[in-house]
């Protein structure tokens with residue numbers, strides 16, 4: 001509007017009868033206007049400087065953005081070299097008859113480390129991939145690598161599933177028969193702190209992995225971790241694969257649901273064989289510190305109060321806790337029963353297998369029971385604070401129907417919560433006790 005002002009005032013100077021137009025007046029106007037322009041320039045510069053200064057002050061004073069759990073993508077120049085390539089190839093070497101060659105993403109994560117170890121132990125070739133992000137204590141990830149994976153001869157590539165150049169390089173070096181895709185931004189509550197990390201790993205990263213997989217010749221079969229969280233607000237129990245999954249309660253759940261739909265697309269268009277496994281609350285040794293059984297243990301040992309959630313009207317909050325070894329068995333059976341992808345080099349040659357299967361324990365346990373088991377195992381009374389479950393992504397109840405898992409995979413979980421927690425507590429005390437006397 002202000003820039004229109006001189007033009008409008010100039011028009012004002014033009015007489016309505018053209019014959020009476022007085023150019024001198026007009027040049028007077030331009031002289032006057034030029035003079036105004038000259039005085040405005042330094043003023044503009046001054047205001048621009050003040051404005052820039054304010055912006056800089058804003059950035060200096062604003063609190064740091066939530067910890068980005070991913071480190072930046074590395075340039076591919078960080079990989080390669082004959083030493084690196086030889087380690088990848090050696091790790092991928094199959095040592096049993098009919099063994100698979102598996103790329104495990106999220107290999108230094110909780111499930112990834114256990115699954116990589118189990119595959120390697122039975123003679124499959126395994127290459128791990130993980131970006132070692134800082135969503136939780138990296139020391140624990142590094143320990144899983146040094147104490148479990150290095151010892152077993154599993155090489156872990158320190159890289160990101162969003163790095164297509166790296167993925168193509170790995171697929172060029174090794175003919176992977178299977179991809180066990182476990183890399184993800186996990187946890188429901190953290191989605192309110194850093195939503196983009198979920199999109200980056202669970203959507204972008206998954207698409208990138210599928211893009212590279214579908215272009216490979218021959219294509220690998222994909223087995224990947226979805227989650228029980230896709231059942232969201234579904235209230236029909238036990239949760240069956242046929243139940244509705246269109247009411248996610250968290251962004252995490254929404255990205256896992258998106259993953260299932262994206263997987264279907266790649267199966268349909270490119271003939272990739274894909275199995276999505278919906279894990280139900282996995283726990284056990286080397287577990288995840290952001291999960292209740294883990295931080296309850298830490299807080300009980302430190303004599304700190306713990307918040308025990310209850311639903312509206314004092315409804316019990318319960319989880320279908322599934323022991324890590326049962327989950328790993330389910331993953332390995334999914335690999336063994338996966339049919340080959342039908343496409344090659346990006347072209348579909350026929351219908352390919354597409355499965356979505358629950359992996360749970362099918363015996364939900366209340367959070368109160370979990371706490372009393374921990375009290376018994378730790379021999380410490382918990383300082384419980386009962387609070388209403390906040391609406392930040394958690395659901396009150398999970399319970400898996402595992403008939404399909406049984407039929408498709410021969411899956412039969414064998415560890416009850418007390419037995420599994422005993423193993424977890426033993427590991428916890430050994431690991432943190434050996435690390436630092438005062439760790440708990």
Ligand SMILES: NC(=O)c1ccc[n+]([C@@H]2O[C@H](COP(=O)([O-])OP(=O)(O)OC[C@H]3O[C@@H](n4cnc5c(N)ncnc54)[C@H](O)[C@@H]3O)[C@@H](O)[C@H]2O)c1
Nearest residue numbers: 106109110111130131133160161183184225227279281282
């Ligand atoms: N543990 C559970 O109770 C549970 C339940 C349901 C589903 N899941 C799913 O199972 C899978 C494994 O879970 P977990 O408990 O082992 O979690 P985790 O966080 O311990 O493991 C995930 C690993 O993936 C890595 N990662 C994340 N983004 C990556 C990226 N962009 N590129 C490379 N690596 C990346 C992380 O560094 C981490 O080591 C995840 O997909 C998770 O969503 C787990």
